[in-house]
Amino acid sequence: MTSARAITAAVDAADWTALATELDTHGCALTPRLIDPAECRRIAGLYDDAARFRSTVDMARHRFGSGRYRYFTHDLPRPVAALRAALYPHLLTVARDWAARLGRPAPWPDSLDEWLARCHAAGQAKSAQILLRYEEGDWNALHRDLFGDLVFPLQVVIGLDEQGADYTGGEFLLVEQRPRAQSRGTSTVLKQGHGLVFTTRDRPVRSARGWSAGPVRHGVSVVRSGLRRSLGLVFHEAA
Numbered sequence: 001m002t003s004a005r006a007i008t009a010a011v012d013a014a015d016w017t018a019l020a021t022e023l024d025t026h027g028c029a030l031t032p033r034l035i036d037p038a039e040c041r042r043i044a045g046l047y048d049d050a051a052r053f054r055s056t057v058d059m060a061r062h063r064f065g066s067g068r069y070r071y072f073t074h075d076l077p078r079p080v081a082a083l084r085a086a087l088y089p090h091l092l093t094v095a096r097d098w099a100a101r102l103g104r105p106a107p108w109p110d111s112l113d114e115w116l117a118r119c120h121a122a123g124q125a126k127s128a129q130i131l132l133r134y135e136e137g138d139w140n141a142l143h144r145d146l147f148g149d150l151v152f153p154l155q156v157v158i159g160l161d162e163q164g165a166d167y168t169g170g171e172f173l174l175v176e177q178r179p180r181a182q183s184r185g186t187s188t189v190l191k192q193g194h195g196l197v198f199t200t201r202d203r204p205v206r207s208a209r210g211w212s213a214g215p216v217r218h219g220v221s222v223v224r225s226g227l228r229r230s231l232g233l234v235f236h237e238a239a
């Protein structure tokens, strides 16, 4: 298993200044490889271990698209907990910068545990970390992962399979609503073991009078063939 230390080192080694610039330009940014293919397979393989999950969502049944995902319990597998803990301080820098530009409060403490405790106290007490599984013909409708008032403005999805080798189609989609204009769509191919950092709810975009909040939604285009699995890391808790 990849050690927590190796995961933290990989996260810390990313060029977070460049990633922040990329986030400001496109609303999403692909990190270098954070976990190796064997670890990706191990994490993806957890899907069948029912005891690890608090619930399973059949996306078609809820009209969320087609495919399935499972919410981990709070007892996260070690590499998943390590990824989340390692990513938080870097995302926090961007979150605070965005809040400052938007003139909004930045309620997120330095410590992820402290932030999660605040979520729990406010009634957002369930794990929001998910393992997703898309087969041929599956897709994820454009959505936002909001569960209540407490929101962390960035999240990360880790590709667990490789486009081209394991599946085709299945691009990650980001759609930004622009003030008094039509929306902009951006597609990204997830890379196996890499993270895509993206905007959860909205982000600062330049406007005539400084900055305004540009609403963002995300989803996944139809998987044309094969199996596409991913790990979704959200930094607030679910209700």
Ligand SMILES: O=C(O)CCC(=O)C(=O)O
Pocket: 132, 140, 145, 156, 157, 172, 190, 218, 219, 220, 230, 231, 232, 233
């Ligand atoms: O499977 C993906 O690439 C995106 C999944 C998703 O909606 C998320 O991570 O929040």
Ligand SMILES: [Fe+2]
Pocket: 143, 144, 145, 218, 232
């Ligand atoms: Fe999502």
